[in-house]
Amino acid sequence: GQEKLNCNPRKENGSHVVLCELGNPMKAGARITVDMELSVSGLEDMGDAITFQLQLRSKNSPSPANASVMVTVPVEAQAVMELRGNSLPATTVLPVSWHRVESSQRLEDHGIKVEHVYELHNKGPSTVSGVTLHLAVPNQLGGRTLLYLWEVDTEGGMNCTNVPGLNAKQV
Secondary structure, eight states, X not given: XXXXXXXXEEEETTEEEEEEEOOSSOOXXXXXXXXXXXXXXXXXXXXXXXXXXXXXXXXXOXXXXXXXXXXXXXXXXXXXXXXXXXXXXXXXXXXXXXXXXXXXOOGGGGOOOOEEEEEEEEEEESOOOSOOOOOOOOOEETTEESSOOOOOXXXXXXXXXXXXXXXXXXX
């Protein structure tokens, strides 16, 4: 029949051990099947598999058949990432008469300021680390400046690298 096992975690020789009592007394030659469901946290940086050592022991008669078996279980962390973005102002139209002042150090002489804000959210269920976001911004169109990339700012422990063309005219 099916019954729930009583399992107890403990430390043994510096290792974390889970001891499950399968039956007492057990008849000679008895065959049992055990399905175990384990919940283990902190596996984000463990690679693609975790290995457990399993051993069946009898208190009555130690035997060479009590050898341990290594069981490797694949690990797959799952997380749903969501990227949200917004532009402030949402739309921008330059007046027909406007012309950029080439050598000016004032931002206003290079166009209307448009701020793009992006938020990257982890919707779970797992935590994530080492996430890389590649964001391509079209700053040229037909050999002419479309957007002048002036500044990149981050929050929340992120950093940006290799931003080509950032403040190229040192405005």
